[in-house]
Amino acid sequence: MKFNTAIYICILIFNCTLALAQVENESLEKQKDSTEIMYYIIKGDTIAREIINLEEVYLLKKVKFMSEQDRRRYLILRRKTRKVYPYAKLAAERLTTMTERLKTIDNKGDRRRYTKRVQNYIEGEFSEKLKKLTHTEGQILVKLIHRQTGRTAYDLVKELRTGWRAFWYNTTANLFEISLKEEYQPFEVKEDYLIEDILEKSFRENILERQAPAFPIDYIDLTSYWNKKAVNN
DSSP: OOHHHHHHIIIHHHHHHHHSSSSSOHHHHHHHHEEEEEEEEEEEEEEEEEEEEOOOOOOOOOOOOSHHHHHHHHHHHHHHHEEEEEEEHHHHHHHHHHHHHHTTTTOHHHHHHHHHHHHHHHHHHHHHHEEEEEEEHHHHHHHHHHHHSSOOOHHHHHHHHHHHHHHHHHHHHHHTTTTTOOOTTTTTTTTHHHHHHHHHHHHHHTTTTTOSSSSSOOOOHHHHHHHHHHHHH
């Protein structure tokens, strides 16, 4: 039977990050009213004026490709990124929930029972979907998990399971050219920059739901950096 690296990477990470998460859905945050009232005093009269705060709008430039092959690679990367991003987003959300949940459970036995119950639920819910990921999609997912959580997949496994398991899974993944220690570095790695470009445009087109990264990424500065680098080269 052919080994599917996505099973090792994705299911393990999800079992770790989702293990102590609440099974029920989180309630949506109430939206804040973006309308403000400003008052002007003109010759002793007070005049109310309604102001609506709008988000800044940036016109995003298209990525320039040196060849048709580069353009095709970008389109393939876009398809794969859009496919795996929701899993990275969910992992970050559940990791936050897990951290909060841990504070409320003191008894070790209760923790184990709760962990087992939720773990069984998660495996039944996500296993079949994650098994369908390709090796390339698995590596992109590893990068995006670092983007959304601020920790590598290796560190998450080491923290939530054991150091030996982290070493074992990383060694196994390396056989298929996938590293659980991979970090997301859009200012250093061209592919990561392209992934960030894909994400930003997908957010603005409402194709993907935006979730802030675990560390600041200025898309405008990032684009400017790579444009200047292309000119210099």
